[in-house]
Amino acid sequence: MTKKINKKNNKKNNKKNKKNVKVDPITLQVIGGALHTSAREMGHVLYRMSFSSIIRESEDLGAGLFDANFQTLSESDSTPLHIGSIPGYLRGIQDTLQDGEWFEGDVVVHNHPYHGSSHSPDLAIAIPVFWKGELVGFSANTAHHIDIGAATPGLIIDIRDVYAEGMLFSGIKLYRKGERNDAIWQFMESNSRTAKMLIDDIEAQIASARLGEQRMKELISEYGIDTFKSACNELLNYTERMMRQQIKAIPDGIYRADGWCDDDGRNRDKKLPIKVAVKVKGDNVTVDLTGSADQVPTAYNVPFEGSTKVAVYCAFRSLLLDQAETEVYIPSNEGSFRPIEVIAPEGSIFNPKFPAAAEARFTQCNRVIDCIYRALSPVMPEKITAGNSASLSFISYAGLRPSGDYWVFLEVNEGSYGARARKDGPDSIDNLMCNTRNNPLEDLGMHLPMVCERYELRDDVMPGAGRQRGGIGVVKAQRVLTDGVITHECDRHTDVPWGAFGGSEGAVGRVQRYNIKGNKQITEMPAKFSDVDINADDVIAFYGPCGGGYGNPLDRPAEQVLEDVLDDFCTIEHAKKAYGVIVTKDLKLDHKATKTLRSEMSK
């Protein structure tokens, strides 16, 4: 049975939303727990069922439940950028929806960057949840697909406009009133280099979204629609309250920081400024990106709704509702977004105008977050981090198999953290808004004509020194066994992660290319490059940036520096030069020499 509703009805329903019943704190807790568990189950089904390694191994996906006004009720514990972006997708779907209205049994696919998507390869699957004929919410997820038929395989940077990004879906129904729209499926099959994976992974997304729909209906049937809605509203209010309390504790004022991105992937000599002003007033905060670079002619732009805003939300959730510091679970929902406003002028890199391409947007987002922390450092020294890698290395390797089929592999390389007031910065780990899993090297070697040559901590540079040291970046060297083509989306080859409160700055990243069987001559590559042909036995070696230090290095206990030397986190020379600690050749502390040197250095 399907029931037709029109937009008018939708509005009426929204009004009905405001009818509040009082929900006791205990029932509230029960409904909150069930919403969270459901979202986690959705994420679980999605990555377990899927085929492409970017979803099944890296978990580059998000899933959650939403109310009829597109507010996030709960979300899976997967990649932060995904889960924060789904409300933007739902709003975009509402504007473009096939038929102009929702029916029970609809399944919608959507990825249009100028209608709320995070970027075009992240396809959303959304299912409306109806209760007794009324649209009461949505179950939805997003996942990164390895190829949607863009100008180049996998990733894209140096392209002219959004049409070169591949298939754009806006409000398209894969199922309409429960009936499969065979035409659109058939269309997709002939428009992706990796069509089978694309189709199968969309099926996994649908299975996940259907599970969410079922879970939401179970909850409503158990507690009644009025209690359910009121509980959801109260959960949103609760999270909002927690967020506002924390904002209020920050002294009012305007805090600024800036930095730059290397280039746009085409115009190598043009640095792209990033300017961040954090304006705190009472329990509200505004992040103003005015003054940042104008939009660029390549795909290195950031969709405003689906990515820029989400990045800012993510920055404040991590800073103010730090999960490691709060004893209790605070529901991850729309409430945390409400006190935060984001400003980016239209036509800037953070709010590009149609039809600019905007696929390669991650590093800019991470830099905004990093700048927010730097801006707030004078008033929140205990809560921020020193400079992070704050970029992302996203690389696509592709080639043709002898059969003529494409193989495409997407890899997310890790970053590192800046040091914190009481802890060193974690080494070689996903940074800020990114939190994927690496692809097992053995899995890779079994499926694709590639093999890893090296995967460990960098030893060509030292991380930022300080009372707490910065995190150490990774080195990952991947070799292709047949000819192919690569595209790399990255940044941070020129702007060094900053050191905080006397800590020294970290280290920039680098990318090298050489042939393991040829003359082994090393070519230094820029951070971003598009559609580069590579030959069999070529190696691409990525070196991740290292985080900045925190506090005066002379305050780091000499014993701790010795431990670092023993573990090769620090060389004997660096211990002396940066920390004033003398470690002998047989790896013992020379206390006396250390004392002398340290007192000299502190003058």
Added chain:
Amino acid sequence: MAKIGVDVGGTFTDLILEKGPRDVYVHKVPSTPEDQSLGVIRGITEICEIGQIARKEIELIVHGTTVATNITLENNGSEVGMLTSRGFRDILHIARHKRPYNFSLQFDVPWQSKPMVKRRNRIPITERVMPPNGKIVTPLNEKEVIEACKLFKQRDIEAVIICFMFSFLNSKHELLAKKIVQKELPGVYISTSCEVIDVIREYERFSTTAMNGYVGPKTSNYINNLANSLKKEGFKSELRIMQSNGGVATVDMTTEKPVTILMSGPAGGVIGGKWAGNLSKEKNIITVDIGGTSADISTIPNSEIRIMNPRDTYVGDYPILAPMIDLATIGAGGGSIAFIDKGGAFRVGPKSAGADPGPACYSKGGSEPTVTDAQVALGRLDVDRFLGGDMTINPDLSNKVIEKKLAKPLNMSVKDAALGIIKVINSNMALAIRANSVARGYDPRKFSLMPFGGAGPLHGVALANEVAAKEVIVPPAPGINAAIGLLETDMKYEFTRSAPLVLENATKKDFDRINRALSDLEKLCRERLSADGIIKKQQKIIRIAECRYHGQGFELRAELPNGKLNSNNKNIVINNFHKQHNLDYGYTFGSDQVEIMTLRVVGIASVKPMTWPKLKPLAKGKSNAKSLKDAFLYNRKTTFDDGKTVTCPRYNRDKLLAGQKISGPAIVIQHNSTTLIPPKHKAYVSTYGNIHIQKN
């Protein structure tokens, strides 16, 4: 055959002695955390006296131990050295490069800040095996291995692990390096990744191997010492150790692979649940083992204990690819603390008052309201019969602390606040039950919920109602159910081999390879069982193919057909896999190719089920009401979950007879457990003493 089961918990060491058919004794002694074996030996010698049996007549002792688990909790494992492939020194440091939290800046990364193997002891060795066929392109540099051993010797390394890339394709280098280390460092504890767990994915394999080395020396010392002490004490029986996979294994097997006993503790309870279900011929059971700080939950469909897919198995922060019973542990127990957080939300757990200071009513200085305090405030735990009168409690302290910390701030009565504590903790547990049952495709309406552990039977009915289980079954001895499980545990050995094969394209040569591997693995199982004195007729072999759709990342288990695998019967595996995929995810990719990844063979020898004494039946002619009077203790005011306070009778469980019926409200008290039968519920006592509770 006389057997003893001994289960070590945080507070008590529980024992059971089965002297012969229907001749069973139970005992409890305080645990001795600094050296578990002291409590174990004391308990075993005492229970022999209680049962009046000579030590030499005991034929089997089965031990459930938390010794390996505690090493991981307390982070006090051995100094481990690692040999690994050059260029890959930091696989354990980087892990899967995912942070423990999505939204945090001040987080800790345990595998970096407290590593199982320090970086200084991770020594890269030149060698190389290439995918996808395991070809050696760079031979092992033996000199480097010898140099590393010298360094390890200087550093007093207690355990050495050998973890090379792609060793699941070719184990030659790992085994060669092992030989060298054995020669250079005699007596050191050695683990190779291909022998600990021969599967694809370097981080998970290395992590499992590292854990084996980390807990290895201490765990094997403990077990060897215990075995020797028992001999000294005059016991001639074999010692068997409970494994995480719900089987028992020999001392040798366990000391070689202690990573397989990390979940030894809770495993006994699940098996005890299955056993108690069988007493009432109930095959579908959800077990809920509630202790002071945590609850263990497991779903047993059709009397089959489920084993987790080893890709999902974690111990603490580390993936440990050892077969484990599918059970979930959550921080919810009698000691869980209730509080109001900064945003005004009502919370219970996971923080616990533990045993010390414990709940406020223990009068040991506990100043936070706990679940036990709520039960006391609601009149469900009687002051004079707490732990059979072994311990006195003060209900005033419960009331006061609930009033101060919850009722007043929330402007509600103490009664409502106490009811709230119970409701929230039950809801937390119900969510975990649902995740372990419904989410795996099992319909709780077809299952009986079995609560045990000291606190279990207080929550049973509420949990069953919340997850819509068909009834509650309270086992005869809820407090020692896990120890009973130990005596019901099969001998069980498991061996795996990595054997990637897309079934649709398989040639005769491929099937030959698979069949050879299967027969190798079966031989290994049979050798172990035969060494345990199990004759071939009693050996049961289960053969499993861990499969996925070609290109997927996660395997599910499909049973293999009997006999040799060939092109005629391969469809049986394929269909079994489709079925499992549908059960787990509600979807099948019908036209996709199915790929075997790992072969697993399990060798099992069933033990003879324990013959539990039948309960004395109701005397003929004597009415239910009349004989219930014999078990009646007294009436007291009790508040149930519906908020109503009623006069509620107490019965002594030891005096209940088979066939007896009780209508709620009623409370049944036994030495270490209290069973709640709320209003509108009825209970009956089964032939063997299970209490079944259902809605009217």
